[in-house]
Every structure is written in C-alpha cells, then in structure tokens.
Amino acid sequence: MDSQMHILKAVEDRFGGVVIDSLSLPYDASVFVDSLKYSLTQWKVQGKRGVWLKLPLDLSHLVHPAIQEGFNYHHAESTHLMLVTWLASDVPSTIPANASHQVGVGAFVLNNKHEILAVQEKSGVFQGAGIWKMPTGSVNQGEDIFAGAIREVKEETGIDTEFVEVIGFRQSHKVAFEKSDIFFLCVLRPLTSEITIQDSELTAVKWMPLAEYRDQAYLKQRKLLKKMLEVCIATTEEPGYKGFQIRDMQAGATGRRPQYFYYNAVDCQE
Amino acid sequence: MDSQMHILKAVEDRFGGVVIDSLSLPYDASVFVDSLKYSLTQWKVQGKRGVWLKLPLDLSHLVHPAIQEGFNYHHAESTHLMLVTWLASDVPSTIPANASHQVGVGAFVLNNKHEILAVQEKSGVFQGAGIWKMPTGSVNQGEDIFAGAIREVKEETGIDTEFVEVIGFRQSHKVAFEKSDIFFLCVLRPLTSEITIQDSELTAVKWMPLAEYRDQAYLKQRKLLKKMLEVCIATTEEPGYKGFQIRDMQAGATGRRPQYFYYNAVDCQE
Numbered sequence: 001m002d003s004q005m006h007i008l009k010a011v012e013d014r015f016g017g018v019v020i021d022s023l024s025l026p027y028d029a030s031v032f033v034d035s036l037k038y039s040l041t042q043w044k045v046q047g048k049r050g051v052w053l054k055l056p057l058d059l060s061h062l063v064h065p066a067i068q069e070g071f072n073y074h075h076a077e078s079t080h081l082m083l084v085t086w087l088a089s090d091v092p093s094t095i096p097a098n099a100s101h102q103v104g105v106g107a108f109v110l111n112n113k114h115e116i117l118a119v120q121e122k123s124g125v126f127q128g129a130g131i132w133k134m135p136t137g138s139v140n141q142g143e144d145i146f147a148g149a150i151r152e153v154k155e156e157t158g159i160d161t162e163f164v165e166v167i168g169f170r171q172s173h174k175v176a177f178e179k180s181d182i183f184f185l186c187v188l189r190p191l192t193s194e195i196t197i198q199d200s201e202l203t204a205v206k207w208m209p210l211a212e213y214r215d216q217a218y219l220k221q222r223k224l225l226k227k228m229l230e231v232c233i234a235t236t237e238e239p240g241y242k243g244f245q246i247r248d249m250q251a252g253a254t255g256r257r258p259q260y261f262y263y264n265a266v267d268c269q270e
Numbered sequence: 271m272d273s274q275m276h277i278l279k280a281v282e283d284r285f286g287g288v289v290i291d292s293l294s295l296p297y298d299a300s301v302f303v304d305s306l307k308y309s310l311t312q313w314k315v316q317g318k319r320g321v322w323l324k325l326p327l328d329l330s331h332l333v334h335p336a337i338q339e340g341f342n343y344h345h346a347e348s349t350h351l352m353l354v355t356w357l358a359s360d361v362p363s364t365i366p367a368n369a370s371h372q373v374g375v376g377a378f379v380l381n382n383k384h385e386i387l388a389v390q391e392k393s394g395v396f397q398g399a400g401i402w403k404m405p406t407g408s409v410n411q412g413e414d415i416f417a418g419a420i421r422e423v424k425e426e427t428g429i430d431t432e433f434v435e436v437i438g439f440r441q442s443h444k445v446a447f448e449k450s451d452i453f454f455l456c457v458l459r460p461l462t463s464e465i466t467i468q469d470s471e472l473t474a475v476k477w478m479p480l481a482e483y484r485d486q487a488y489l490k491q492r493k494l495l496k497k498m499l500e501v502c503i504a505t506t507e508e509p510g511y512k513g514f515q516i517r518d519m520q521a522g523a524t525g526r527r528p529q530y531f532y533y534n535a536v537d538c539q540e
Contacts, residue, residue, distance in 0.1 A: 015393075057337060057342065057343065060333055060334045060337040060338075061334045063330055063333045063334060063351075064330045064331045064333060064334065067327060067330040068330075072327065072348045073327065073346035073347065073348055073349075073350065073351050074346065074348070075345065075346050075347075075368075075447060076343035076344065076345050076346035076351060076352070076368075077343065077345075077368060077448075078342045078343055078344070079343075080343065081333075081343050081346060081351065082346070082447065092470075096408075096446055097372070097408065097410070097411065098345075098346075098347060098369070098411075098447075099368070099369040099370060099371055099372055099447070099449040100369060100371070100372060100373060100409070100410070100411040100412075101369055101370070101371040101372070101373050101452075102367070102369055102370060102371070103370060103371050103450075103452070123285075138366075138367065139370070140367070140370070141367065141368075141370040141448065141449065141450065142370075142443045142444065142448070142450060144441060144443075145441055167533065167534070168514060168531055168532060168533030168534075169514070169531075169532050169533075170519070170529065170530070170531045170532070171414060171415055171529075171530055171532075172529060173412045173414075173527070174412065176366055177345060177352065177368075177369070178347075178411065178412070179369040179411065180373075180411065180412060182371075182373070182452065185533075200362075223519045223520075224519040224529065224531060227517070227519060227531055227533075228531070230538060231533050231534075231538050234537060234538040240537070241534060241537040241538055242512055242534055242537055243534060244438060244439070244514075247497070249440070249493045249494040249497060250493075257443070259440065259441075259442060259494065260440065260441055261438055261439075261440045261494060261497055261498070262438055262439050262440070262441075263437065263438030263439075263455075263497075263501050264437070264438070264501075264511060264512055264513060264534075267504060267510070267511040267512055268500060268501050268504040268511055
C-alpha cells in the first residue's frame with residue numbers, strides 16, 4: 001500500500017485533533033474505507049485526538065462505512081452531516097457538545113395612545129381561541145436577538161420598530177427534539193402605525209387598548225404570561241422598570257462584526 | 271404488493287405530518303426502501319406534509335437509501351440521526367430549524383472580604399498567560415442557566431454557592447460549527463470558602479482582592495471583559511445594580527417541572 005496515496009487530506013485543529021477535508025474525499029466507498037482505515041492508524045500513532053468528518057448530502061453513501069470505522073454522529077444541518085471519533089483512548093473525550101438551545105423572542109410594542117400591538121395566530125396553542133397575544137417568533141441562526149425581534153414584528157404586522165431593551169427571559173426544556181429554548185421578552189418602540197397583516201401566520205392584528213388586553217381571561221390562568229405582562233406594564237409606569245439595553249462592544253473597532261452585550265446600562269453608567 | 275405489509279408504522283404529529291416509528295423499521299435495506307417508497311406515496315395522497323425519520327446509530331446503513339428517497343438531514347446527536355422530507359409541494363415547508371445556540375455561563379463570586387473567586391485556565395485563549403478570570407463553562411442540554419453556573423463553580427473550585435441574579439448577557443455568532451452562543455454573566459453568593467481545584471481544566475484557583483483583579487493589564491485591552499467587570503462591581507456598590515432574578519412560574523403546581531422566568535423582580539414587585 002502506498003501511504004502517500006492513501007492518507008486522507010486533513011488539517012489540524014487547535015485541540016490536538018484533525019479535520020478531514022470534505023472536498024477531496026474519495027467518492028468510491030471501498031477506496032474511502034481503505035484510506036480512512038490507514039489515516040486513522042497514522043493519526044493515532046501521531047497522538048491525534050478527535051477526528052472530524054463532514055459529509056455533504058451527496059456523500060451519504062459514506063455515512064455507514066464511517067460509522068463502521070468507529071465514527072459517531074455529532075450534528076447535522078440540511079446540507080451535511082458531521083461525524084467525529086475520539087482516538088485517544090487514554091484521555092477523556094473533550095469533543096464539544098452540539099448546540100443545545102433554540103432562541104425565541106416576544107415583543108411588547110406600545111404606541112403613544114397606550115395601545116399594545118396584538119395578534120391572533122393561525123396555529124399553536126391559542127389557535128382559534130380568539131386570544132390576543134404579543135408578536136413572537138424564532139431568532140434565526142446567526143441573527144442578533146434584538147434584530148430578530150424587530151424582524152418578527154415587521155414580518156407579522158408591518159410595523160417598523162426600534163429596540164429598547166430585554167426585560168426578562170424564560171428558559172424551557174425539551175421543547176423540540178429534546179432541545180431547550182430561551183425566550184427573550186423585548187420592549188420595542190413603534191416608528192410607524194399602519195398595520196399590514198402576515199396572512200400566512202396570523203388571522204388578525206390590531207392596536208388594542210392595554211387595559212383591554214390585560215383583562216383577557218386566559219392571562220388569569222397562565223402565571224408566566226401574566227407575569228410577563230406585569231413586567232411589560234412596569235416599564236410604562238414611574239419610577240419605571242430597568243431591563244437590559246444593548247451596547248456594541250466592538251464599536252470603534254474597524255472591520256469587526258458588532259458584538260452586543262445586554263445589561264442594565266441605567267444602573268451601570270459609562 | 272400487499273399494502274398492509276409494506277406501509278411503515280408511523281404516528282401523526284400536530285403539524286399535519288408523520289413521525290416514522292424507529293423501533294419497527296425493517297433492518298434489511300431493500301425491504302426498507304420498498305416500504306418507504308410505498309409509505310411516502312400513501313402519505314402524499316393523504317395530504318401529509320413533513321415526514322420524520324429517526325435512525326439510530328445501528329441503522330446507519332439506512333441513511334443513504336433514505337437520502338435517495340428524498341430525505342434531508344435535520345439534526346443529529348451522538349446516538350441518532352434525524353431525517354426529514356416535505357411532501358406538500360404546493361405548501362412552503364414549515365419544518366422547524368435545528369437548535370441554533372450554545373449557552374455559556376460566567377460567575378462573579380465575591381466573599382465578605384471583598385475577594386473574587388478567580389481561576390487560571392489550562393487551555394483556551396488565556397492559556398499560560400498568567401491571567402486570572404472568573405469561572406466559566408457551558409450549560410448542559412436540559413440544564414437551567416442558574417444551575418449550570420452553580421455546577422461549574424463547584425466543579426472548578428469546590429466552592430458551594432447560591433444564585434443571586436443574571437446581570438448581563440452577550441450573544442456571539444459563528445462560535446462553533448456556525449452556531450451562535452449566549453453567555454450569561456451571573457452573580458453567585460459563596461456558601462463555603464475552602465478551594466478544591468479542578469486539575470484537568472485549571473492551573474490555579476484563589477480568592478483574590480477585587481482591586482488587584484481589576485488592575486490586570488489584559489482587562490484594559492478587552493472592552494467586553496472590562497465592561498462585564500464594571501457591571502459586576504456595580505452590583506457591590508450603592509445604590510446597587512439590578513439584574514434579573516429568578517422566579518419559578520410553576521411554583522405551587524404539583525407534578526410540574528419548574529420553569530424559571532428571569533427578570534428584574536426589584537423593579538417589578540409581586
């Protein structure tokens with residue numbers, strides 16, 4: 001066997017492991033298996049620890065052979081599957097965990113007539129119950145929490161807003177696929193007033209007097225939703241409620257992507 | 271073909287889709303493919319939308335056949351791979367996104383001598399730099415944020431603590447495998463004082479005068495870490511800094527798992 005021909009192309013990571021180059025993998029399963037076996041032997045001798053193998057969808061025929069050679073699933077996205085194996089039998093695995101949380105947002109949007117932006121949903125637990133709630137949604141991968149809140153309000157109601165603060169958050173477990181969920185309750189200030197409903201998700205949107213919203217019967221039964229509304233209302237009253245505002249910690253650093261720290265900037269002035 | 275024999279066992283989900291029963295899948299790949307083809311045809315006629323297929327590690331030989339029949343990867347854990355296909359060509363896919371975030375915690379632990387619990391790490395960006403930092407770690411899947419902070423401090427330093435509040439959080443993107451990360455800065459109150467170092471991760475742990483900790487040169491270069499420490503210090507001064515405390519929103523409901531809401535309970539009294 002010519003070792004030059006058979007070792008898989010890979011780069012070292014900074015944790016003593018290697019990442020196999022997906023683009024140069026042999027397409028043929030038996031060639032792949034021979035190369036993989038040989039490579040794993042070499043890497044083990046070299047003292048490598050974790051070995052990462054990313055298989056795009058069009059190489060799914062290599063998944064089973066890789067599992068046979070000792071790989072486990074690590075995570076997957078629609079386009080690829082990431083597998084990993086730990087070669088250092090004398091060292092506990094330090095393979096990082098997969099992503100564990102989804103992130104959601106809810107938006108408290110109050111206009112200067114003391115009306116709350118309220119929606120009725122087509123699906124979900126409140127489907128068809130005639131219940132008015134705040135706009136909510138999921139934060140996309142790579143999206144900032146405050147930006148997700150602004151986007152969801154715009155998509156669902158057509159209202160432009162600016163972010164004021166996060167006033168609380170709720171963590172739940174085993175929400176979807178055993179993953180947890182963090183829901184951030186945000187205050188947004190409306191910049192426009194004319195509603196454009198998102199028909200695909202909602203049956204109704206309106207500006208609703210806050211007192212009328214608060215009087216809805218379902219809130220009396222639901223401790224968390226009731227408390228969330230109390231916190232929202234606390235932000236409208238004197239002396240006021242202080243949540244977490246945002247500051248870009250990369251501000252002034254050229255070429256850096258913004259990085260937001262959320263904290264009570266009222267109680268911790270610059 | 272006897273349709274009774276070939277349709278895969280599945281249950282309906284509440285979104286108009288079906289979840290194939292993993293435990294009753296045929297082991298033989300060709301039997302599996304025949305049954306899958308037939309089942310998909312039937313489900314399409316019935317107007318089903320998403321079809322979920324969870325393949326445990328020992329059925330990895332069925333991954334490639336499933337992809338050939340139109341499935342995509344959805345997510346994976348070490349024990350299994352979840353695949354999904356969308357049958358309703360006239361309706362946009364509403365398949366939920368995979369988990370998008372990791373969650374981390376950092377702990378500000380100050381004793382009554384105004385000393386901060388500080389650690390030096392074996393690995394990471396500060397490796398070997400002689401830098402003292404606060405204990406940090408990852409929140410496990412299914413673990414509460416406050417519990418993760420208490421656990422990490424105990425594991426790393428041996429100190430027992432109780433949770434006081436979250437005083438800020440930072441969201442970062444593309445941290446690991448394109449996923450985002452939310453880091454919660456927590457204040458914990460120490461209940462014990464005797465340190466037991468976690469040798470595998472740390473080179474040193476000590477109670478360090480807060481003024482000395484704050485004077486470390488690296489903090490001057492790092493805007494985010496500097497700001498985080500300012501917020502920590504603000505919690506020790508009058509009139510004080512208000513973060514988010516926790517309340518169990520299932521308290522009093524028997525048989526329910528606790529569900530914690532984090533908010534400024536000082537500014538929004540019961």
